[in-house]
Amino acid sequence: MSLLEILNVSRSFGGLLALDGVSLSIDRGRLFALIGPNGAGKTTLINIISGYYRLDSGMVKLDGREISNKKPYLIRKAGIARTFQRSELFSSMTVVENMLVGLHNSIRTNVISAGIGAKEAREEEAEKREKALQVLDFIGMREMSDVRAVDLPFGLKKVLELGRAIAIPPKVLLLDEPVGGLNETETLHLDRIFRRIRDELGVVVLVIEHNMNFVMRISEHIFVLDYGKKIAEGSPQEVKLNPVVVEAYLGKQDARTERC
Amino acid sequence: MITPRRVFDVRVGIVLLSLFIVPLFLRQYHLVVLNLIVIYVIVIMGYNFVLGYTGLLSLAHAALYGLGAYSTSVFMAKLEIPLYLSFVMGGVFTALVGLLICFLLLKTELSGLYLGMVTFAFAEGLVWIFLHWEQMTGGAFGFAISSKYAFQGNAYLKSYYLSLCCALLLFWFAVNLINSKWGRALKSIRDSEEASMAMGVNAPAYKLLSFVLSAFYAGIGGGLYSIVMRQIYPGNFGMHELLKQFSMLIIGGQGTISGCLIGAFLLPLLSEVLRSVSILQDLFYCFALVLFMIFMPEGISGLRFKMRRVWTRRMMRSENI
Numbered sequence: 001m002s003l004l005e006i007l008n009v010s011r012s013f014g015g016l017l018a019l020d021g022v023s024l025s026i027d028r029g030r031l032f033a034l035i036g037p038n039g040a041g042k043t044t045l046i047n048i049i050s051g052y053y054r055l056d057s058g059m060v061k062l063d064g065r066e067i068s069n070k071k072p073y074l075i076r077k078a079g080i081a082r083t084f085q086r087s088e089l090f091s092s093m094t095v096v097e098n099m100l101v102g103l104h105n106s107i108r109t110n111v112i113s114a115g116i117g118a119k120e121a122r123e124e125e126a127e128k129r130e131k132a133l134q135v136l137d138f139i140g141m142r143e144m145s146d147v148r149a150v151d152l153p154f155g156l157k158k159v160l161e162l163g164r165a166i167a168i169p170p171k172v173l174l175l176d177e178p179v180g181g182l183n184e185t186e187t188l189h190l191d192r193i194f195r196r197i198r199d200e201l202g203v204v205v206l207v208i209e210h211n212m213n214f215v216m217r218i219s220e221h222i223f224v225l226d227y228g229k230k231i232a233e234g235s236p237q238e239v240k241l242n243p244v245v246v247e248a249y250l251g252k253q254d255a256r257t258e259r260c
Numbered sequence: 261m262i263t264p265r266r267v268f269d270v271r272v273g274i275v276l277l278s279l280f281i282v283p284l285f286l287r288q289y290h291l292v293v294l295n296l297i298v299i300y301v302i303v304i305m306g307y308n309f310v311l312g313y314t315g316l317l318s319l320a321h322a323a324l325y326g327l328g329a330y331s332t333s334v335f336m337a338k339l340e341i342p343l344y345l346s347f348v349m350g351g352v353f354t355a356l357v358g359l360l361i362c363f364l365l366l367k368t369e370l371s372g373l374y375l376g377m378v379t380f381a382f383a384e385g386l387v388w389i390f391l392h393w394e395q396m397t398g399g400a401f402g403f404a405i406s407s408k409y410a411f412q413g414n415a416y417l418k419s420y421y422l423s424l425c426c427a428l429l430l431f432w433f434a435v436n437l438i439n440s441k442w443g444r445a446l447k448s449i450r451d452s453e454e455a456s457m458a459m460g461v462n463a464p465a466y467k468l469l470s471f472v473l474s475a476f477y478a479g480i481g482g483g484l485y486s487i488v489m490r491q492i493y494p495g496n497f498g499m500h501e502l503l504k505q506f507s508m509l510i511i512g513g514q515g516t517i518s519g520c521l522i523g524a525f526l527l528p529l530l531s532e533v534l535r536s537v538s539i540l541q542d543l544f545y546c547f548a549l550v551l552f553m554i555f556m557p558e559g560i561s562g563l564r565f566k567m568r569r570v571w572t573r574r575m576m577r578s579e580n581i
Contacts, residue, residue: 072458082458084458089451090451090455091451097447101445111469151572
């Protein structure tokens, strides 16, 4: 049985059918990519999996249990983490505080013992702060722990957002354009972090990305969406050579090829 | 940032000591002003939970403050409940009403300006009740608490100490809470509700918590106000009062507890200076609010963020070299 199953999911906005019976199945221990031209429905699919949009029909299953149409925070608890296309850090908070919000559900302190500063509350707080710093080590941002998120350069914002999503290791990590707007050096840095997330934490990653170099380099299995339908899937090589995919991206092959 | 450890600083000890000793040498008038300042610290800390930390535009805070004052007065003078119990009950009652409003707001999924308008309408409704339910509230003539229910002897000094103890306890609670997972969850909702839910934060529940806490603080503050003044009017809790509380929070610096202290201390003092020309007081609040909104939206306590930003930029630059 696969880890995350998306069965026949459809969703329309007004008259526009954004997703039309899409089915994907995602297994453990691999890096998946979801590609497609603009407006293909990639972000819609991620928003449905993570509970931000409701689906019209179909089903989403995690580990065999249905999670369709649950609230986003319940889906995070069930084990699906995500990042956003536009960086959505808690801008007024420091780097380490952002990480601590990522650890939110691992902190057990109740409101009264937190408010009166009970001993076990303070101990747990110190322990989680240490844990947050360890995660910052993992993504190489420990020195910046006291900088306010709003003051970070764009590349580091992306890195922090990624780190915050894996502070409590999820089963599945959904990334919406994690390297969008980054230069080649920054992209390579994120490459390494992705591989470590997959190998050391055992997290399954599904990434949406327009940067094709990046997608072909890191992913092991690619799904291609176009106009709300899945038109192809397979290894990077297979997808690259698939005529349907080429057509979706570049249009129909022109007369020159027919002449040959 | 005020962290629990730094609260026990020596300097803080001196301030605390003087808060207890100085009033012994004050004239009655100054004692009342100081008492009002301490009450405002409580009320503004409450407002800060909902507006400053969670970022919900609630315009009902002054009316909830009034509800605390009226319910405490009723408990004390009509039901003859002892003073110490009645203002706590006033706070709890206000918190329950706050819970009810917030529950309705969450059910209808209102946010932003719409939430502001609904809370404002609710506030006007409360003030209307203060004005028209005459058997209970005394209507436009106000509610007077007869002296036999109030503090005996040096009443102003006693009520000051009561307010001070409440303020210290509630301050302690707020500082601890804000530096815990609960406070961080509130701030994360303000900064990005979407991302906050992606971290597993149950945003509606936390909004409810912040609304209830803020109503509780307002209710306690209102109860203490009625104990000090022993005479309250519907006009004390209308639009004018809301503007005052809003200015205190913005000028002090929303989203920080030190901002609440600064706002609650500074504005009443400055407006006392202008007391002789009462029309100037209103103008002062309005102008100060507008100027701060434009030039220092993070308020006085936000200055240190500006300093830190300069320092951060410098650090980043030196790393690049």
